[in-house]
Amino acid sequence: MTNCLGFRKGRGLALLCALLGTLCESGSGQINYSVPEELDKGSFVGNIAKDLGLEPWELTERGVRIVSRGRTQLFSLNPRSGSLITAGRIDREELCAQRTQCLVKFNILIEDKLKIFEVEIEIKDINDNAPDFITQELEIKINELTAPGTRFPLKTAFDPDMGMNSLQNYQLSPNDYFSLSIKSVPGGPKYPELVLERTLDRERLEAHQLVLSANDGGDPVRSGNLYIQVIVMDANDNPPEFTQPEYHVSVLENVPVGTQLLRVNATDPDEGFNSQVSYILDKMPGKIAQIFHLDSVTGEISLLKSLDYEESMFYEIKIEAKDGPGLLSRAKILVTVLDVNDNAPEITITSQTGSVPEEATAGKEIALINVHDRDSGSNGHVTVFVLGNLPFNLEKSIDQYYRLVTARSLDREQVSEYNLTLKATDGGTPSLSTETHITLHVTDINDNPPTFAHASYSAYVPENNPRGTSIFSLTAKDPDSDNNGHITYALTEDTLQGAPLSSYLSINSDSGILYALRSFDFEQFRELQLWVTASDSGEPSLSSNVSLSLFVLDQNDNAPEILYPTLPTDGSTGVELAPRSAEPGYLVTKVVAVDRDSGQNAWLSYRLLKASEPGLFAVGVHTGEVRTVRPLQDRDSLKQSLVIAVEDHGQPPLSATVTLTVAVADSIPDVLADLGSFEPSHNSDASDLTLYLVVAVASVSCVFLAFVIVLLALRMRRWHKSRLLQKDSCCVAGVPASHFVGVDGVQAFLQTYTHEVSLTAGSRKSHLIFPQPNYADTLISQESCEKSEPLLISQDLFEAKGDPKLLQVSLFLSSDNIKNSCTDVIILKF
Numbered sequence: 001m002t003n004c005l006g007f008r009k010g011r012g013l014a015l016l017c018a019l020l021g022t023l024c025e026s027g028s029g030q031i032n033y034s035v036p037e038e039l040d041k042g043s044f045v046g047n048i049a050k051d052l053g054l055e056p057w058e059l060t061e062r063g064v065r066i067v068s069r070g071r072t073q074l075f076s077l078n079p080r081s082g083s084l085i086t087a088g089r090i091d092r093e094e095l096c097a098q099r100t101q102c103l104v105k106f107n108i109l110i111e112d113k114l115k116i117f118e119v120e121i122e123i124k125d126i127n128d129n130a131p132d133f134i135t136q137e138l139e140i141k142i143n144e145l146t147a148p149g150t151r152f153p154l155k156t157a158f159d160p161d162m163g164m165n166s167l168q169n170y171q172l173s174p175n176d177y178f179s180l181s182i183k184s185v186p187g188g189p190k191y192p193e194l195v196l197e198r199t200l201d202r203e204r205l206e207a208h209q210l211v212l213s214a215n216d217g218g219d220p221v222r223s224g225n226l227y228i229q230v231i232v233m234d235a236n237d238n239p240p241e242f243t244q245p246e247y248h249v250s251v252l253e254n255v256p257v258g259t260q261l262l263r264v265n266a267t268d269p270d271e272g273f274n275s276q277v278s279y280i281l282d283k284m285p286g287k288i289a290q291i292f293h294l295d296s297v298t299g300e301i302s303l304l305k306s307l308d309y310e311e312s313m314f315y316e317i318k319i320e321a322k323d324g325p326g327l328l329s330r331a332k333i334l335v336t337v338l339d340v341n342d343n344a345p346e347i348t349i350t351s352q353t354g355s356v357p358e359e360a361t362a363g364k365e366i367a368l369i370n371v372h373d374r375d376s377g378s379n380g381h382v383t384v385f386v387l388g389n390l391p392f393n394l395e396k397s398i399d400q401y402y403r404l405v406t407a408r409s410l411d412r413e414q415v416s417e418y419n420l421t422l423k424a425t426d427g428g429t430p431s432l433s434t435e436t437h438i439t440l441h442v443t444d445i446n447d448n449p450p451t452f453a454h455a456s457y458s459a460y461v462p463e464n465n466p467r468g469t470s471i472f473s474l475t476a477k478d479p480d481s482d483n484n485g486h487i488t489y490a491l492t493e494d495t496l497q498g499a500p501l502s503s504y505l506s507i508n509s510d511s512g513i514l515y516a517l518r519s520f521d522f523e524q525f526r527e528l529q530l531w532v533t534a535s536d537s538g539e540p541s542l543s544s545n546v547s548l549s550l551f552v553l554d555q556n557d558n559a560p561e562i563l564y565p566t567l568p569t570d571g572s573t574g575v576e577l578a579p580r581s582a583e584p585g586y587l588v589t590k591v592v593a594v595d596r597d598s599g600q601n602a603w604l605s606y607r608l609l610k611a612s613e614p615g616l617f618a619v620g621v622h623t624g625e626v627r628t629v630r631p632l633q634d635r636d637s638l639k640q641s642l643v644i645a646v647e648d649h650g651q652p653p654l655s656a657t658v659t660l661t662v663a664v665a666d667s668i669p670d671v672l673a674d675l676g677s678f679e680p681s682h683n684s685d686a687s688d689l690t691l692y693l694v695v696a697v698a699s700v701s702c703v704f705l706a707f708v709i710v711l712l713a714l715r716m717r718r719w720h721k722s723r724l725l726q727k728d729s730c731c732v733a734g735v736p737a738s739h740f741v742g743v744d745g746v747q748a749f750l751q752t753y754t755h756e757v758s759l760t761a762g763s764r765k766s767h768l769i770f771p772q773p774n775y776a777d778t779l780i781s782q783e784s785c786e787k788s789e790p791l792l793i794s795q796d797l798f799e800a801k802g803d804p805k806l807l808q809v810s811l812f813l814s815s816d817n818i819k820n821s822c823t824d825v826i827i828l829k830f
Contacts (some may be wrong), residue, residue, distance in 0.1 A: 010124065010438070029107070033084070037380030042085050045075060045121065049082025052117065056082030063111030067350055067370070074104060075121065084119075085226035092123045093160035101329075101507065104446045107399070111351050114368045116401050127165035127218025131157035133226040134282075138212075140228060140325045142234040145201040150237070151181060152194040153328060157214030157224050163652035164217035173211040177228070180212070191330075194228070196817065236689040238329025240266040247333040249301075253309040254340045264299040266321030276284075282318035282330070290336075292317055298346060309339040310374040339429025341379040344370045347436045350401070355441040358412040367404040367438060371424045379428035387421040394422075403406065404438070412442040413479040446484040452546040459514070462553040463522040474512040474546065476534035481513070484538035487512075492531035492545070501714060502532060503765040505550075522554040545587040556601040556650025562658045564592040577663045578640075580632045588617065588662055591624035593646040601650040607655060610643035617662070619644055620726035626660065638664050643782075 007405070029681040033046040049056045054064070062077045074081040076087040096102030102123040102145065107116050133155050135336055147455055159167040170192040172180035177198050183191040192212060208230040215223045243265050251261055269274040281294040291305045303315070315335040322328040352367040373380040374537040384402060386392050391407045404420075418440045425433040452474065458474035462639045478485040489512040506515050506527075512534070535543035565576070606624040613636060616627045640662040647655035 027380045030118045030120060030520045032122070034124055035086070036124040036126050037088075037090050038128055039086050039124055040091065041088050042078075043445075045084040045086060046105050046685065047082060048077065048084040048119075054082070055245050056080060056108075062113070063109075063110065063351075065109055067109045067116070067175060074105075075106070091126050092122060093129065095705045098160070098162075107401075108665055109350060114351055114365045114403060116350075116368065116398055120397060125162040127161055127216060127222060129160045129165075129218075130222035131159040131167045131214035131216055131224040133157050133214065133224055135226070137227045137229065137630045139326070140197065141231045141233060141236075143237060143325075144199060144232050145235040146196055146200065146237060148196050148198055149808045150196045153195070153239075153330065154192040154194055154212055154228070155226055156189060157226070159214070159216050159222075161216060161218070166216055167214055169215050169579060171213040171215065171755055175208065175210060177208060178210060190548055194393060194466040195228075200232045201515055203234065207231050227260050233325060236270055236323065236325035236327060237436070238269045238274070238323075239329050240268040240277045240321035240323050241329055242266045242321060242331040245330065245331050249308065249333065249334070250336040250338055252338045253307045254342060255303065255307065256305055257303050259303050261301045261303065261393055264301070264319060264321075264331065264333070266299070266331075268323045268327075270323065270395060272692055275623055276324040277321050278323075279327075280320040280322060285313075285681050288315060290315055291315070291452060307337050309337045309376065310343065312340070312824040313337050313376075315618055319631045339376045339379055341375055341426065341430070341432060343374040343379075344432040344434045345382045345384075345424035345426050346374075347384070347424050347434055348372070349420055349436065349438065351437065354439075355409065355443050356406065356445075357443045357445055358410045358447070359445045360406055360409065361560065362406055362408050364406040366406065366440060368397070369394070369422065370777060371400050372422075373426050375426065382424050382428040383427075384422060384424040387423055389419060390420060392418075392420060409593045410442050412481070413448060415442065416444075416481075422530065427500060444481045444484055444650075446477050446480055446536060446540070447643070448484075450478045450487045450534035450540035450546045451544055452534065454477045454546070456547040456549065458549045458551065460551045460553050461516060461520060463520050463555050464557055465516055465519055467517060467519060470513055471516050471550065472514045472548065474507075474514065474532055474534075474548070476512070476544065476546075478536050480536065480538065486537040487534050488537070490533045492533055492534070496528065497525065499585040504528070505530065520552045522598065523558065526552050526554075526598075528536070528552070554598045554722075555603055555650060556597055556652070559654035560593045560595045560603075560604055560646040560648055562591065562593045562646060562656055565589065565658060575624075576630065576633070576660055578662050578664050580634075580664055582628050583633055584628055584630050586628040588628065589647065589660065591619070591626065591660075593624065593656065595648050597648065597650065601648055603649040605647055605649070607645050607647070608642060609645040610641075612639075612641040613637060614796065616640065617642055632664055636664055640664060653794075659800065742743045 030740055031048070031051050033044075035043075035045050052064070053060065056079065057065070059077055059082055060099060064077065066073065066077060068076065070230055074090055075084055075089050075231055077083075078085050095104070102125070104121045104123060106119055108119055109116050135155060138155055141152075142152065154170075157167055157170075161167070163713070167190070170180055170182060170190070170765050172178065177196065177200060179195045179197050181193045183193055183197045185191070185699040192214075194210070210230060212226040213223050214226070215221050233334075247262060247264060249262050251259075264279065266277050266279070268277050278296045279299045280296065282588050286574060291303065292794050293302050293304050294300070294317075295302075299319075299321075308393065314337065315334060317333040318330065319333065320328045320330050350368040350370050353365070356364055369384070371382045371384045373456055375514070382400070384394060386394060386404075393405055393407045395403045395405055397403050404422075420438040420440060421435055422438065423433055424430055425437045439741040457472065457474065461469070461471050474489060476487050476489075478487055488509045489507050490503060490509050491505060492511060496504055500673045502517075504516070504518050504520075506517055508515070512532075514532075530548050530550065532548055533543050533545050550663070573709050578586065578588045582588075591606055592604075593604055595797055604624075606619045607621065608617065608619045615629060616632075616636065617640065619628055619642075624644075624646070626644070641663060642660040643657055644660060645655050645657045649655050669772060
């Protein structure tokens, strides 16, 4: 306890104040101080920063403030020194009236931690009030026949101070007739009485002047005086007497003004004027005279003002009964005010957080709430709760404080804002309640990655597309907000045919639209698998991937390519042979073509566009096989020219043509004679005479050619024969590349026909003999190829009529699906 000496400015008297700054903290977080009244504003009360475990500068930074319940704030915080100081002059008598102990309670809030401490300050009394009588003068009339020892009650003094500073004793000025007697009530006040010591003699002295002093126990002592004038009268020796010295009454606080509470009664055994009793309210300082009214004639006590239990729950009324001559007696009325439930609970949001992150776990503090009901008992018992099925709880703190906390983690994507309604209900009958509302915003965190509507996407783009064409649009959604929901798109790095994927495609990072940077070629690649990444702009960034299959659609941009027959490179015309003995349906040759496109763009059809002998040959629409339609006749030309068109089924269709020369002959001279005129015929309707001339020239040329061949054979026979015998059992080797046809990148060796040509020595004529041809369409295996003994003879023939001709005789039979086959070649035997 700390004592300090204070001074009352108005009177300049030094007062001793005790117990200035005792601080103690109870288990509930209570801090106690004591301070004398009448201190100057800004006087030191206690080191609150130290008692809270804080540094002085932390008071402002941590939001430390005083929280009170609506009454005038008597104390304040000094943020510089960290001390609790007075906010103004404190009058204990005005604050606590006659209560023995004067306590002021309030709360200290540490806002950043939402902690609350209860502070209790005891206001110590100082001797700042002197005892005071209600009236300064008192007149007493005493009958001269009054016997010595008679007592006359005097007016009491009132001192609002407490303890030793309150009224302690009375003193009467010295005189010969009267003395002072003090009547004490156990546990109550002291009543002064004037005692008659000697018989009065009105004839000697009609009045006596006395001074009654009331003294307190302060240091220095304060006193008040009552000037008494005693008038000596004739006999009235009985004062009025109340029926009971103390009256008790209980009344509800909500009774209307004017209600009669009770009636007191006093009687006087005297007669006449001496027995006429009147009632007087002892008007002590305070509000009693403003609330209660005493009828001086009837003794009825009634209300002048409404009662309020919350303001005062007990009243002590002092009354006097006085007879005609002036004798009086005293009694008191004890009024107990009964509480009714006339106050609804009060909800105060002491501290509140306007927003909470959705990542907050259960138990996150939202607000500090104080509930209070001015009623008492069950009427003041308050229950507070959160309306609705919301993820929030109220936890009891100290006193009537509650913490509003989260009951579980929140999800902004489900609920971004909560409107909380707090309801406080008391226990009265009927119950009263109060509601208050709190708006709480849930702040977003980046807890959701962008998502696509589908796990994978497919897009189609026609080949030969223009550069910069928009191909496809991808859209991802992110339920987060602001940057956490802002999505950017990117392509995953990859390569395509050795080139970066970014050189083929690009994507708009904001809209997700995919663009082609190149013109695609279906024949180059048909499908492209890529990954698109959608990333948000949160910290850290979240992303998701989706696969996109890009299919290139074929367009009819490739004309059919004829693989067989191949056009000679020396300017000559390829020749296909057909015997005159060929029956209808005889397979002369087969046109082989491919189309690099796909689908119906690669479906090929063959048709005979032009023929030197209409109706002699026909072409298979789907196979490309050239077959005879009727038997060959003598009048048919030895050389037939066919123009065959190959067309796809694209839109628009593309086509290619090939010209075939078919030689029709039964003997070698006919063939040789016809070789000199294998230029494309410009007139398909030549006369028979022209045909005979051509045959004659050919025969002469064949005879000459045979002669030359015999001469060469004689000189080269040995070498040539041995050479042929060594390779008789081997597979075909050194075959010119022109005898191969490429189908889908695979070398296929086409099936040909095998013929035997015999030239007889010593004869001027040679015959070309055509055995039954082998034109089976079945594939020949590699094993059968290795066991065969084919020979390929490619020779330069003699010049005919001064013009060199190169004859390369080969007959091919091919199929679109041949992958590996062998070749039978024409064998010339001389």
